[in-house]
Amino acid sequence: MRADRRFGERFDTFYLVLVVLLTAPFGVDSSDVLAREAAGILGEKTAWAMPWYSVEGEEPGPVVFLTGGVHGNEPAGSYAAEQIRHWPIKAGRLIVVPRVNTLGLTAVTRWFPPLEEDKNQRDLNRNFPTIDRELPQSPVAVALWELVERQNPDFVIDLHEGFDFHISNPKSVGSSVIFTNSVRRASLAEKMLTAVNATVDDEERRFEMLSRSGAAKGSLVRACTDRLKIDSFILETTYKDQSVSLRARQHRLMVSTLLLELGLIDHDCADVVTAQGESAGVDVAIYDSAGASSKGIANLSRLLGRSDGISVVRIGPSDINVKVLKPFEVVLFPGGSGSKQGRAIGEEGREVVRDFVKRGNGVVGICAGAFLCSSHYDWSLRVINTAVFNKTIDIPGVGRKSMWYRGTAQNVQMELEGAALSILGKSGDVMVRYQNGPVISAGKATDLPMYTPLAWFRSEVSKYEPQKGTMINTPAIVVADFGKGRVLSVSPHPEATPGLESIIVNGVRWAAGHATLSED
Numbered sequence: 001m002r003a004d005r006r007f008g009e010r011f012d013t014f015y016l017v018l019v020v021l022l023t024a025p026f027g028v029d030s031s032d033v034l035a036r037e038a039a040g041i042l043g044e045k046t047a048w049a050m051p052w053y054s055v056e057g058e059e060p061g062p063v064v065f066l067t068g069g070v071h072g073n074e075p076a077g078s079y080a081a082e083q084i085r086h087w088p089i090k091a092g093r094l095i096v097v098p099r100v101n102t103l104g105l106t107a108v109t110r111w112f113p114p115l116e117e118d119k120n121q122r123d124l125n126r127n128f129p130t131i132d133r134e135l136p137q138s139p140v141a142v143a144l145w146e147l148v149e150r151q152n153p154d155f156v157i158d159l160h161e162g163f164d165f166h167i168s169n170p171k172s173v174g175s176s177v178i179f180t181n182s183v184r185r186a187s188l189a190e191k192m193l194t195a196v197n198a199t200v201d202d203e204e205r206r207f208e209m210l211s212r213s214g215a216a217k218g219s220l221v222r223a224c225t226d227r228l229k230i231d232s233f234i235l236e237t238t239y240k241d242q243s244v245s246l247r248a249r250q251h252r253l254m255v256s257t258l259l260l261e262l263g264l265i266d267h268d269c270a271d272v273v274t275a276q277g278e279s280a281g282v283d284v285a286i287y288d289s290a291g292a293s294s295k296g297i298a299n300l301s302r303l304l305g306r307s308d309g310i311s312v313v314r315i316g317p318s319d320i321n322v323k324v325l326k327p328f329e330v331v332l333f334p335g336g337s338g339s340k341q342g343r344a345i346g347e348e349g350r351e352v353v354r355d356f357v358k359r360g361n362g363v364v365g366i367c368a369g370a371f372l373c374s375s376h377y378d379w380s381l382r383v384i385n386t387a388v389f390n391k392t393i394d395i396p397g398v399g400r401k402s403m404w405y406r407g408t409a410q411n412v413q414m415e416l417e418g419a420a421l422s423i424l425g426k427s428g429d430v431m432v433r434y435q436n437g438p439v440i441s442a443g444k445a446t447d448l449p450m451y452t453p454l455a456w457f458r459s460e461v462s463k464y465e466p467q468k469g470t471m472i473n474t475p476a477i478v479v480a481d482f483g484k485g486r487v488l489s490v491s492p493h494p495e496a497t498p499g500l501e502s503i504i505v506n507g508v509r510w511a512a513g514h515a516t517l518s519e520d
Contacts, residue, residue: 042097042143048112050140052097052147053085061092061263065153066255067144067220068097070125070160072104072111076237076247077159079314083248083273084255092264095151100124100144112140125160126216128223136223148224155262156224156232159251161239168204174238175207177254180214180225188258189233195257196250199318205238207250233258243289245316248273271323273313281309282512285328289316291340291368292333296496300334300366300504303495307505307518320349329512330362335435335493338371342379350381357383358483362511366504367437370489371404375443384480384487385448389439393466403470406461409435413459414476414492420454423479425506425517432476432500434461437491439471440478451478451489477503479510486511 038051068081081098099105101124103113111122115138121127127141136145148156162174177189189209197206215222221232235254237247252270259265274283284304288297297314305312315324315331325331331353333341342350357363363383365373372379374386390404412434421427439457442450453475460471480487488511494503502518509517 048103048140050099050102054095055089056093057089057091059091062154063093064155065095066157067100068159069099069101069105072101072109074161076161076244078105079244080159080248080251086275087269087272089264090266126218128218128220129227130217156230158221158234160234160236162236164240165205165238167206167208173236176210176236178210178215178234181211185231191261192254192257196253243316245288245314245319249318273324274327282509282514283328284312284330284332285315286312286332288314290344291337293336296334300495303501317344317349320345320352325356330508332364333369333372335367338368339379341372353381357485360484362486364488364508364511366490370491371438373489375445383482384451384489385443385445386440387443389470395464401464403467406436407463409433410461412457414455415458416455423510424503426503433493433497439474449480451480453478
């Protein structure tokens with residue numbers, strides 16, 4: 001061990017007291033949840049507890065230490081790190097801390113919330129040792145730094161995000177690889193840049209190498225480079241106008257390239273996003289890219305992610321392939337724009353989804369996703385035999401208007417069939433949020449079976465005269481078989497209606513072939 005790695009022997013009692021003072025008011029003990037498959041938990045029984053994972057290969061090799069979520073408003077790094085910890089390591093060892101700033105990620109803030117008013121310590125990525133400061137600051141930095149020293153890695157990778165693309169806005173470090181220059185680091189960085197830039201078509205969004213000044217003073221990567229002499233990198237994506245799934249994929253591409261070069265893995269793992277073995281629950285892939293409502297994605301991710309036995313991963317068009325979808329049981333398409341979703345996925349992606357369901361899996365479409373699931377459009381998935389009321393009509397004094405648009409969100413009356421009880425856990429009359437979901441009828445596809453209605457609209461929303469009377473008594477929620485799989489098409493938004501959220505949770509479980517129902 002190097003002489004300057006003796007922090008564990010000099011752990012200052014002041015920090016132990018500080019940890020207790022900062023975390024006691026929260027009264028949160030998440031260690032039982034965090035402990036699953038974790039090698040250990042830093043800050044166990046505190047509000048900021050963070051699990052860490054260690055995956056060891058069968059052959060000797062370098063040790064790589066990977067972190068995500070140091071800044072709570074940069075979620076893609078945490079998403080990617082959580083995915084990367086499932087990779088099949090063949091040699092050496094991979095250590096992953098996916099959620100360094102657990103409280104910041106929950107609050108969606110850059111800072112460490114308990115120290116938010118302390119400008120000197122609230123930024124965890126300025127809390128690590130510097131040339132002038134021997135000890136780390138803040139309890140989180142203390143715990144993480146001690147783990148780094150104890151594990152003695154050969155490489156440290158910290159996943160971050162910038163607010164803009166550095167290549168077009170030098171005020172941001174977004175879309176870059178940051179490191180203190182050396183021949184070895186520059187060679188590795190160049191390989192990572194080549195891999196990720198091969199997927200970037202827009203010249204104004206390409207990744208760049210930033211090595212002149214290196215990482216910021218007080219950052220984890222700068223401290224590891226200067227104090228511990230470890231080859232360290234910050235991998236930055238950009239959250240401006242880009243989905244979480246895309247940014248997480250870019251992180252995975254760069255890390256996969258590095259681990260291949262170092263010999264930890266023996267094949268590209270950029271398409272590995274979750275555990276590849278048997279799952280005890282339901283693994284759901286939520287589409288989060290073009291045409292998907294960010295608010296709806298966040299709502300569904302929270303709802304399903306907090307449900308027992310359900311895990312959620314966000315995917316984009318590049319992730320809709322056989323390798324990525326293999327471990328999942330359900331693909332969910334949320335509200336937004338069905339046409340934009342269908343066209344972003346493309347015919348090849350739509351065929352992948354169809355094959356995914358045919359083989360015995362499920363697909364759930366909500367509002368825009370229900371448009372997408374239909375057999376009505378050239379961009380549809382054609383997994384359920386539904387036609388959509390979507391005429392374009394000349395409205396006197398207004399002009400030509402498409403009938404799918406019925407105005408702002410409103411609550412409408414919906415009646416759930418008795419058959420819905422065993423699938424959705426609800427029956428009877430309810431009021432549900434509606435926002436321009438499809439008004440459907442039987443489709444004309446001869447190669448698809450007839451759907452089964454589980455719920456009906458008993459009131460309607462209309463903006464133009466020709467729409468009046470066209471929504472009442474039409475199916476609101478329908479199900480159907482597709483090959484060996486199941487399709488659930490939901491026109492309204494139960495997930496955004498207090499008291500009806502379990503309809504979507506239960507519907508997802510049904511689509512996956514699981515029968516256990518949730519209660520509100």
